[in-house]
Amino acid sequence: xxxxxxxxxxxxxxxxxxxxxxxxxxxxxxxxxxxxxxxxxxxxxxxxxxxxxxxxxxxxxxxxxxxxxxxxxxxxxxxxxxxxxxxxxxxxxxxxxxxxxxxxxxxxxxxxxxxxxxxxxxxxxxxxxxxxxxxxxxxxxxxxxxxxxxxxxxxxxxxxxxxxxxxxxxxxxxxxxxxxxxxxxxxxxxxxxxxxxxxxxxxxxxxxxxxxxxxxxxxxxx
Amino acid sequence: xxxxxxxxxxxxxxxxxxxxxxxxxxxxxxxxxxxxxxxxxxxxxxxxxxxxxxxxxxxxxxxxxxxxxxxxxxxxxxxxxxxxxxxxxxxxxxxxxxxxxxxxxxxxxxxxxxxxxxxxxxxxxxxxxxxxxxxxxxxxxxxxxxxxxxxxxxxxxxxxxxxxxxxxxxxxxxxxxxxxxxxxxxxxxxxxxxxxxxxxxxxxxxxxxxxxxxxxxxxxxxxxxxxxxxxxxxxxxxxxxxxxx
Numbered sequence: 385x386x387x388x389x390x391x392x393x394x395x396x397x398x399x400x401x402x403x404x405x406x407x408x409x410x411x412x413x414x415x416x417x418x419x420x421x422x423x424x425x426x427x428x429x430x431x432x433x434x435x436x437x438x439x440x441x442x443x444x445x446x447x448x449x450x451x452x453x454x455x456x457x458x459x460x461x462x463x464x465x466x467x468x469x470x471x472x473x474x475x476x477x478x479x480x481x482x483x484x485x486x487x488x489x490x491x492x493x494x495x496x497x498x499x500x501x502x503x504x505x506x507x508x509x510x511x512x513x514x515x516x517x518x519x520x521x522x523x524x525x526x527x528x529x530x531x532x533x534x535x536x537x538x539x540x541x542x543x544x545x546x547x548x549x550x551x552x553x554x555x556x557x558x559x560x561x562x563x564x565x566x567x568x569x570x571x572x573x574x575x576x577x578x579x580x581x582x583x584x585x586x587x588x589x590x591x592x593x594x595x596x597x598x599x600x601x602x603x604x605x606x
Numbered sequence: 607x608x609x610x611x612x613x614x615x616x617x618x619x620x621x622x623x624x625x626x627x628x629x630x631x632x633x634x635x636x637x638x639x640x641x642x643x644x645x646x647x648x649x650x651x652x653x654x655x656x657x658x659x660x661x662x663x664x665x666x667x668x669x670x671x672x673x674x675x676x677x678x679x680x681x682x683x684x685x686x687x688x689x690x691x692x693x694x695x696x697x698x699x700x701x702x703x704x705x706x707x708x709x710x711x712x713x714x715x716x717x718x719x720x721x722x723x724x725x726x727x728x729x730x731x732x733x734x735x736x737x738x739x740x741x742x743x744x745x746x747x748x749x750x751x752x753x754x755x756x757x758x759x760x761x762x763x764x765x766x767x768x769x770x771x772x773x774x775x776x777x778x779x780x781x782x783x784x785x786x787x788x789x790x791x792x793x794x795x796x797x798x799x800x801x802x803x804x805x806x807x808x809x810x811x812x813x814x815x816x817x818x819x820x821x822x823x824x825x826x827x828x829x830x831x832x833x834x835x836x837x838x839x840x841x842x843x844x845x846x847x848x849x850x851x
Contacts, residue, residue, distance in 0.1 A: 500694075500696075502692055502694050502696040503696065503698065505659050505692070505696070506690070506692060506696040506697075506698075506755075507698075507710075508657075508659065508682070508685060509657055509659065509685055509688065509689070509690035509759075510685070510686075510709075510710035510714065510758070510759070510762055511682045511683065511685045511686030511710060511714045511715075511762060512682065512710060512713065512714055513682040516713055516714070520709060520713060521698055521709075524700050525698075525699065525700050528700055604700070
């Protein structure tokens, strides 16, 4: 079945470290997206027309443009056009953060605007000062709305890291291809074994996260 | 009787639309004042001005002689003394009923948890909702939520309660259970300012009726005078619109 190649040399370890590269890119991007995305979302929820217009354009660009095209623009495009020599991993993190910030900001914006004004007013009329109102009334409600959705975004980002091999990053899928190539003669079935293993690795990385999302969603459905 | 609330000549407008001008109202301790009037007459806005949810352009509002000012740092402290219940169910959806009741006393007043819980449970029992203490608001009917909202306001030991059309969004069969709670509060001498469309209830609960129309107090008086012997044509018309004979 081709699984035997995993036992050869340090192939299994190489696959794992490939997964490590994918996880590193996605987790750094996720961290940036959460921090910057929340800031952008709060600003856009302020209903300033210009801020909202700029944000719409940004969001549409992110949603319309395939991530791969963005990767190519940032990695190959900037080198020629701007003379900036980005390494591939930095370029990937820029692209994934660019995407993640837009989506995260949209989630924050939606959650913030979805809180009825009466929630602020009833807290205020109980004598709660603004900071206390945010701390105990508004933010918990926003988190409950946002966390399941943003976890969904995180798993999508992890999956999409498979694209970064197109700009030369040796992540788990690329490692897999290399192993298959190197063992073409000795294990002609390696493709199945390796790709099945990669499938399993992605599953291991994403499944707990999406279970967590489902759990939180159920716990907070009120 | 001591005066608790003094509203002196307040005016409210949005840009070029005047909601009301020169409205004054004095409420004494233990008094129940019911404000009625046609939709859009400014009565809800008037109530919201009292605890500075709306700003006023002119005049002043004094609670126990202390000015209520929307821009004051002291506003949260003054608002503790003013309980308010709104038309829409405004419980905090992420907290259980008990947590809804305990949040403000524990965080704002620093009441010890055990003490706040004891009081919350006894008040819940009084409005017949003790069994719902660990439920979330979405599991309650509209009438039950409004009873909890009243209890939540009471938990802060307010000196005055403002009720803003608290039964307007309820199914008819739930109106009674909420108004019964308000009636019992009136009996125990709570000071309240109530905006409502329930005329029979108003008559039963009010020490004094106030009729607002077109941003002005058109008529005020005891419940009996007000309903049986209205002085102004405008109030007569308004009261007639509620009867079918």
